[in-house]
Amino acid sequence: MDKIALFFGPLNGSVHHAAKIVAQEFGEENIDLIPVSQASINDLNKYGKIIFGISTVGKDTWDQEFTNTDWAEFFPVVRDFDFSTKKVALFGLGDHITYAYHFVDSMGLLAKIILKNKGTLIGKTSPEGYNFQDSEALKDGLFLGLPLDEDYEKDLTPERVKAWVAQLKSEF
Numbered sequence: 001m002d003k004i005a006l007f008f009g010p011l012n013g014s015v016h017h018a019a020k021i022v023a024q025e026f027g028e029e030n031i032d033l034i035p036v037s038q039a040s041i042n043d044l045n046k047y048g049k050i051i052f053g054i055s056t057v058g059k060d061t062w063d064q065e066f067t068n069t070d071w072a073e074f075f076p077v078v079r080d081f082d083f084s085t086k087k088v089a090l091f092g093l094g095d096h097i098t099y100a101y102h103f104v105d106s107m108g109l110l111a112k113i114i115l116k117n118k119g120t121l122i123g124k125t126s127p128e129g130y131n132f133q134d135s136e137a138l139k140d141g142l143f144l145g146l147p148l149d150e151d152y153e154k155d156l157t158p159e160r161v162k163a164w165v166a167q168l169k170s171e172f
């Protein structure tokens with residue numbers, strides 16, 4: 001199997017924690033974990049199989065294009081990148097209680113950029129089993145990636161990741 005690149009940010013929070021679980025499920029030898037704060041266009045060029053891990057920390061932050069986050073420098077690179085030769089999957093961290101109307105919005109916004117830039121998006125999931133009001137990550141009745149909620153549904157993360165990685169193994 002070609003190695004997968006898992007780009008994630010920020011460091012040391014829930015996204016990082018989830019990234020490690022995803023890597024364990026794939027087998028750590030099959031995946032390179034790359035913090036977005038250290039990632040470059042060369043890293044995107046190098047891999048055909050890509051996973052992005054991102055959290056939503058408010059629409060205002062997204063509108064400012066992550067000026068104060070780990071994504072600040074890498075986001076413009078992703079926004080302008082041609083993904084036509086890439087298979088891409090995303091997972092998103094959010095909080096379905098406090099931010100029920102913007103649940104994992106950033107994952108959706110990022111997924112839509114990948115689609116616009118001609119990437120093949122894999123790893124879509126059913127919203128069944130999630131409680132929320134609205135999300136930018138929903139399209140045609142499916143989430144454009146895997147939502148995870150470490151704030152209120154921490155217990156569900158391992159099984160959600162396990163099922164998703166099994167799905168990705170057949171879609172990559």
Ligand SMILES: Cc1cc2nc3c(=O)[nH]c(=O)nc-3n(C[C@H](O)[C@H](O)[C@H](O)COP(=O)(O)O)c2cc1C
Nearest residue numbers: 013014015055056057058093094095099102103104
């Ligand atoms: C200021 C702030 C704004 C947030 N906004 C959203 C939001 O709009 N939608 C959502 O689903 N979660 C939101 N969250 C919840 C985070 O996405 C969640 O806590 C996540 O696990 C953080 O992961 P990280 O520590 O790796 O960044 C917000 C959290 C904070 C602190």
